Structure formats: C-alpha cells, structure tokens
Amino acid sequence: QLQLQESGPGLVKPSETLSLTCSVSGGSVSNSLYYWGWIRQPPGMGPEWIGSIYNTKSTYYSPSLKSRVTIFADTSENQFSLKLNSVTAADTAMYFCVLDSRSFSAFDIWGQGTMVTVSS
Amino acid sequence: QSVLTQPPSMSAAPGQKVTISCSGSSSNIGTNYVSWYRQLPGTAPKLLIFDNNKRPSGIPDRFSASKSGPSATLDITGLQTGDEADYYCATWDSSLTAEIFGGGTRLTVL
Numbered sequence: 001q002l003q004l005q006e007s008g009p010g011l012v013k014p015s016e017t018l019s020l021t022c023s024v025s026g027g028s029v030s031n032s033l034y035y036w037g038w039i040r041q042p043p044g045m046g047p048e049w050i051g052s053i054y055n056t057k058s059t060y061y062s063p064s065l066k067s068r069v070t071i072f073a074d075t076s077e078n079q080f081s082l083k084l085n086s087v088t089a090a091d092t093a094m095y096f097c098v099l100d101s102r103s104f105s106a107f108d109i110w111g112q113g114t115m116v117t118v119s120s
Numbered sequence: 121q122s123v124l125t126q127p128p129s130m131s132a133a134p135g136q137k138v139t140i141s142c143s144g145s146s147s148n149i150g151t152n153y154v155s156w157y158r159q160l161p162g163t164a165p166k167l168l169i170f171d172n173n174k175r176p177s178g179i180p181d182r183f184s185a186s187k188s189g190p191s192a193t194l195d196i197t198g199l200q201t202g203d204e205a206d207y208y209c210a211t212w213d214s215s216l217t218a219e220i221f222g223g224g225t226r227l228t229v230l
Contacts, residue, residue: 046122046208046221046222046223046224047157047165047208047210047221048221049218049219049220049221052219060217062218062219063216063218064218096164096165102170102171104212105153105155105170105171106153106167106169106170106171106210107155107157107165107167107210108167108170108176110164110165110166111164112163112164113164
C-alpha cells in the first residue's frame with residue numbers, strides 16, 4: 001500500500017526558505033499516471049493547495065504562491081520536495097504531501113502532515 | 121473567504137441523514153469534477169468522493185454525492201458518532217487555475 005511521509009524543520013525564521021521532503025513507499029514517484037502534490041492547512045482553517053508535479057518534472061502551482069514555490073522530484077530517492085521562499089508568519093501551517101493516483105482527479109493518499117511554524 | 125461556499129456547521133442525530141452543500145460557479149464546480157474529504161480531529165483529510173459521485177474502495181455507501189450546475193452536495197445517511205468531523209468540498213477552478221477547497225463544514229452528531 002502506497003504511503004507518504006513528510007519530513008523537514010518544524011521551525012523556520014521569517015524571510016528564510018521552508019524546505020520539506022515527502023518520502024514515497026509502496027509506489028514510484030516516476031509513475032507517469034501519478035500526480036504528486038503539496039497542500040497546507042493553517043490552524044483552524046481549510047486546506048490550501050500549493051502545487052503539484054507529474055512525470056517527474058512537469059509542475060503547476062497555485063497562482064497565489066507561484067512566485068515563491070518550487071516542487072521537484074528525486075527519482076533516485078523516490079521522494080519529492082517543496083521549497084517555499086521568503087516565508088512569513090502567514091505561512092505557518094500543517095503541510096501535507098499528497099497523491100492523485102487518477103491523473104488530475106482527487107487527492108486519494110495523504111501523508112500524516114508536518115507542522116511548520118514561521119517565527120524568529 | 122473561500123470561492124466554494126459551505127455551511128460552517130451542521131448537526132443531526134445518530135441514524136439520521138445530513139446533506140452538506142457546496143456552492144461555486146461556472147468556472148469551478150460548473151465545469152470540473154468535485155471531490156469531498158472528511159477530516160477527523162488531529163488527522164489528515166481523507167478522500168470520500170471523487171469525480172462528483174464516485175467512492176474510493178473502502179468508503180461505505182452511506183456516503184453519496186451529486187452535482188448540479190455550480191453546486192454540489194454530499195449526503196451522509198445512517199449518521200454515526202464517528203462521523204463527527206470537518207467536511208470539505210474541492211474542485212479545480214479554471215479561471216484561477218488552481219485546485220480550491222471549500223471553507224469546510226463541521227458536522228456534529230448529537
């Protein structure tokens with residue numbers, strides 16, 4: 001059964017870069033049918049889609065975050081990563097890595113999430 | 121404020137049926153597939169419905185959904201206390217070019 005696991009720092013300073021990695025088990029990040037993504041959820045609020053990657057290199061991002069976001073895959077490690085630049089307190093959230101296994105359909109697999117706080 | 125509008129809260133008794141609405145527009149629900157998620161406290165959202173009305177394997181048929189024009193609904197029958205959770209609708213918005221989520225509905229089963 002495919003599983004996702006997020007990892008990365010739980011505390012990031014304002015103006016710095018948030019970096020998270022999602023390790024994939026039970027499946028391959030190289031699978032051309034799979035869309036991998038990142039979603040965040042600020043405390044007490046609804047989920048917000050950040051962006052997705054498919055075919056290991058094709059990406060699309062939320063327009064509201066596009067200028068600060070990079071998502072990339074590492075096929076040798078079977079993982080994909082998120083980088084969010086110039087963070088502020090508004091970026092404090094639970095960050096989830098997700099899988100859409102039906103190609104631009106819905107997010108059917110979620111990681112457990114990792115809380116990231118932006119604070120000095 | 122979310123582009124997709126859901127009632128913030130709803131409540132119903134065990135065994136009853138509840139219908140959660142999700143209102144959007146022609147650029148999102150009106151032209152794209154809708155999915156629904158359930159989020160129990162302290163856990164990640166879980167997919168309940170994809171492609172408007174399809175259930176992933178393992179999701180009981182107590183959960184059903186439909187779409188009409190720019191709106192969608194999720195029906196839950198035979199409510200159980202374990203159904204107490206936040207429910208979110210989601211879809212692609214062709215104008216925003218982004219996946220969007222509703223503000224969520226907190227369901228209380230009393």
